[in-house]
Amino acid sequence: MDILDGKKIVLGVCGSIAAYKVAQLARDLTLAGAQVDVIMTEAATRFVGAATFQALTGRPVLGDMWALPENGAVGHVALGARADVVVVAPATANRIARIAAGMSDDLLTTTILATRAPVLLAPAMNPQMYASPATVANVATLRGRGYTVLEPDEGRMAEHVVGKGRMPEPHTLEGAIRALLGRSGPLGGYHVVITAGGTHEPIDPVRYIGNRSSGQMGYALAARARDLGARVTLISGPTAITPPVAVTLVRVETALEMQSALADAVADADMLIMNAAVADFRPIEAAEQKIKKRGDAGLTLHLVPNPDLVAGLADRREFFKVGFAAETNDLLANAQGKLERKGLDMIVANDAVLSIGQPEIALTLIDRGGVASLPQQPKATAAAALLDQIVARFQRWLLH
Ligand SMILES: Cc1cc2nc3c(=O)[nH]c(=O)nc-3n(C[C@H](O)[C@H](O)[C@H](O)COP(=O)(O)O)c2cc1C
Structure with a gap:
């Protein structure tokens, strides 16, 4: 049986151009049998439509912490509590900072604070943003807390800058998710x-x-x-x-x-x-x-x-x-x-x-x-x- 079969994956998508690549990841994980709940940040919706993720995962896309179903089946902490893994991809500088600071003012940060599942972040940002002392310190804080923060790839970015900050490709993210889920195998x-x-x-x-x-x-x-x-x-x-x-x-x-x-x-x-x-x-x-x-x-x-x-x-x-x-x-x-x-x-x-x-x-x-x-x-x-x-x-x- 595929290790992804039946696994509950929360996929947090943030406001970066790389958000389009995560549609492929959502599709691959779903096809492998995982139940993928996508949380989009407000900024993410500026880059990709929720309908894309909804169609690919066959599940409603979540975003507004205050607009959860009335029956309470998915409370603001329930999603994190039942997840097997929480993935943040692309992880913006902003998101990394907010998670490192322990904030919980929207559905994604609240889910991360409330989960006991492994958390994987795939940073994607301009190379200067990635190398800035604030981001470097935030990434170190998250790693110190046991979060897995992937190294971004080096190469040409969307704005034609060359450097380290590109989000790893979907198959790399999938491999990292598999490795995390396998830890207890x-x-x-x-x-x-x-x-x-x-x-x-x-x-x-x-x-x-x-x-x-x-x-x-x-x-x-x-x-x-x-x-x-x-x-x-x-x-x-x-x-x-x-x-x-x-x-x-x-x-x-x-x-x-x-x-x-x-x-x-x-x-x-x-x-x-x-x-x-x-x-x-x-x-x-x-x-x-x-x-x-x-x-x-x-x-x-x-x-x-x-x-x-x-x-x-x-x-x-x-x-x-x-x-x-x-x-x-x-x-x-x-x-x-x-x-x-x-x-x-x-x-x-x-x-x-x-x-x-x-x-x-x-x-x-x-x-x-x-x-x-x-x-x-x-x-x-x-x-x-x-x-x-x-x-x-x-x-x-x-x-x-
Ligand atoms: C065109 C455009 C591209 C952006 N790309 C990135 C990016 O790749 N990485 C990043 O950290 N921020 C990027 N930003 C800035 C974020 O969208 C901004 O910090 C936003 O508040 C992030 O919100 P979120 O973390 O809630 O998704 C970009 C902004 C714009 C306008």
């Missing part, structure tokens, strides 16, 4: 390291040996682990897909680079999911210059084996280890052999030909308790289902 407080994608083993400055791994599965696992509360480190080979928000991304190219990134990341890991398709071999050395074609003469590459990345971690701190086996033949036997040989707690096997670079996947899960399977499905849903299975085994492992 089953992986809350745990550090999960995930490797993803394939590696590139250089032949010369322009050529490499690679494989067809897209990284889709590993990225989807990372997003799900984040949603379940984990602090996620995603060590990724080169991919063409957008990384999930609110995870620590470490980009690598070769198996050896992945090995050293892994050594750093697992120092305080609780779980490692080795989803990357790490090259088994690499050219013994990469030519310094581009290798030229020489008439009809062929080219012989001398390959040497890459180290086994999981085996190299064997003596380190105890953590739950999940491996992947993409095989073209004898799937079960090969996967079972790998589970034992590498000292894994669990292995996820799939048919390489049917799945690598494809949108769908069927999975076989093997641990010392037996074999289970997940039916063929799109990788995003397969990743969510798989991570839930991994978490169940991780929780059993913790008890031992």
Whole structure:
């Protein structure tokens, strides 16, 4: 189930040009199953019409503290009291100041003062306003009180000024909301390291040996682990897909680079999911210059084996280890052999030909308790289902 499903989100929209971007966020959250109650400040209504949010969320847009429904179902504090998360986006300098000062003279400030839910603010303002001592102090005050205040992006602003103050894009806000909601999830407080994608083993400055791994599965696992509360480190080979928000991304190219990134990341890991398709071999050395074609003469590459990345971690701190086996033949036997040989707690096997670079996947899960399977499905849903299975085994492992 999507972590946003059934969640009650209060979305406070303030008077900034960036308000138009939040319409997309309201839509995405609603489509993911959340109940989104939009509170617009008076200034916000100068930028976007309430009808837009009403149509996108399917719920009345709130604004006037004095015009709440007569049955009292949504009292001036009730909205904050029942919220799972309160989001202020865009958060104006004015709003940030008022919240920091503890004011409660309209529905948004009152809701924030009355809520015990996590509060997320996405500032958006002119760079000078953001850098002004008053705003800097107010942001520090809010962070000190446990509010999550996102860093604005740097770049060109609406008034053609360039600097830091642009509101992060809607998908970044959604990732931050997911991470906040996940805090109390089953992986809350745990550090999960995930490797993803394939590696590139250089032949010369322009050529490499690679494989067809897209990284889709590993990225989807990372997003799900984040949603379940984990602090996620995603060590990724080169991919063409957008990384999930609110995870620590470490980009690598070769198996050896992945090995050293892994050594750093697992120092305080609780779980490692080795989803990357790490090259088994690499050219013994990469030519310094581009290798030229020489008439009809062929080219012989001398390959040497890459180290086994999981085996190299064997003596380190105890953590739950999940491996992947993409095989073209004898799937079960090969996967079972790998589970034992590498000292894994669990292995996820799939048919390489049917799945690598494809949108769908069927999975076989093997641990010392037996074999289970997940039916063929799109990788995003397969990743969510798989991570839930991994978490169940991780929780059993913790008890031992
Ligand atoms: C065209 C225009 C754009 C504005 N953009 C911003 C902005 O991006 N960030 C900001 O903090 N204030 C901005 N302001 C000023 C706020 O709208 C003003 O401070 C307002 O009182 C904020 O009210 P609110 O915090 O209740 O929404 C803008 C004002 C105008 C006229």
